[in-house]
Amino acid sequence: VNIGWYLVVSALIFCIGAGGVLTRRNPLSILLCLELMLNGANLALVAFARMWGGESGQIFALIVMVVAAAEVTVGLGLIVAIYRRRLPIDVDELSELHG
Amino acid sequence: VSQVIFFIAAIGALAGAIGVVTLRNPFYSVLSLAFHLVSLAALFLLLHAEFVAAAQVVVYAGAVMVLYVFVVAYVGGGEQIPSGAVLKVLGPLFAIAVAVELCIAMLGSALKGVKTQGAPIVPGFGQPSHIGTQLLTRYLFPFEAASILLLIAAVGAVVLARRRRGLEGGDEPPRHFRLTEPDFAGTMAEGGGVRSTAYDELLHPEVDGTDQPKPEPTHTGGW
Numbered sequence: 157v158n159i160g161w162y163l164v165v166s167a168l169i170f171c172i173g174a175g176g177v178l179t180r181r182n183p184l185s186i187l188l189c190l191e192l193m194l195n196g197a198n199l200a201l202v203a204f205a206r207m208w209g210g211e212s213g214q215i216f217a218l219i220v221m222v223v224a225a226a227e228v229t230v231g232l233g234l235i236v237a238i239y240r241r242r243l244p245i246d247v248d249e250l251s252e253l254h255g
Numbered sequence: 256v257s258q259v260i261f262f263i264a265a266i267g268a269l270a271g272a273i274g275v276v277t278l279r280n281p282f283y284s285v286l287s288l289a290f291h292l293v294s295l296a297a298l299f300l301l302l303h304a305e306f307v308a309a310a311q312v313v314v315y316a317g318a319v320m321v322l323y324v325f326v327v328a329y330v331g332g333g334e335q336i337p338s339g340a341v342l343k344v345l346g347p348l349f350a351i352a353v354a355v356e357l358c359i360a361m362l363g364s365a366l367k368g369v370k371t372q373g374a375p376i377v378p379g380f381g382q383p384s385h386i387g388t389q390l391l392t393r394y395l396f397p398f399e400a401a402s403i404l405l406l407i408a409a410v411g412a413v414v415l416a417r418r419r420r421g422l423e424g425g426d427e428p429p430r431h432f433r434l435t436e437p438d439f440a441g442t443m444a445e446g447g448g449v450r451s452t453a454y455d456e457l458l459h460p461e462v463d464g465t466d467q468p469k470p471e472p473t474h475t476g477g478w
Contacts, residue, residue, distance in 0.1 A: 167357035175350030176276035209374030226408035233415035
């Protein structure tokens with residue numbers, strides 16, 4: 157299978173995730189769609205590592221996984237804090253910070 | 256054989272991704288994401304990235320998904336908020352436009368590099384020993400930075416999600432203090448039978464006759 161097909165799959169996963177981030181309003185679903193986008197980028201990185209025959213892309217993919225895990229931890233902590241404060245769990249309602 | 260596995264895994268990954276975006280219940284979205292991650296690990300295996308695939312299954316589909324499931328179970332799924340009218344049309348349009356553009360860029364152009372089957376594989380490519388050697392020699396600084404980032408994220412999550420007692424007062428519902436004895440205790444009105452519940456409610460609408468505390472205000476936020 158050509159490397160190009162892996163890149164097409166990764167691009168499709170990324171675009172599905174981007175559409176989800178744009179349309180959903182639940183912060184939990186937005187986090188899930190962000191995971192999709194990061195995984196699309198991961199697949200592209202691993203495909204490029206295979207293309208060049210070097211392990212650098214795989215190490216980048218591992219670092220991206222670490223960053224995604226950190227992002228998930230902080231994001232889920234924020235969601236739990238929002239729930240505790242009895243605030244509406246809706247990203248359009250949580251607009252106190254925009255200027 | 257590898258082509259068949261590629262198509263099965265790619266269809267699984269794309270179906271999982273579509274399920275994450277379209278399913279209404281967040282719990283099913285999380286399960287769909289777990290399926291997507293396992294399919295993606297199969298794609299990593301096809302690309303000779305064994306260690307990344309193992310880390311994907313163990314860390315992502317294992318630990319991170321358990322974290323998601325716990326938060327969904329704590330916060331609760333429920334009815335979804337419908338998205339805004341403008342974004343509901345523009346969001347998928349934007350996604351489809353970017354997808355078409357990327358597909359044209361990767362399949363239609365004359366990029367020589369992406370048309371190949373990949374470089375010849377040295378023995379041990381993508382094995383844990385090679386990855387570990389690279390991480391501890393050439394990529395030592397990103398490795399350490401990632402560890403510090405994880406520490407900061409763990410501390411930040413604990414600080415964000417902890418229960419603030421007595422600091423802000425928004426977390427706990429206010430307690431309703433009641434008098435220790437009824438208002439008419441020890442007076443002539445009590446002996447005369449004046450104190451009916453209707454009379455009591457007329458005087459003090461918020462105090463009912465029993466000693467039950469007020470029910471806590473239920474959470475009405477919803478999803």
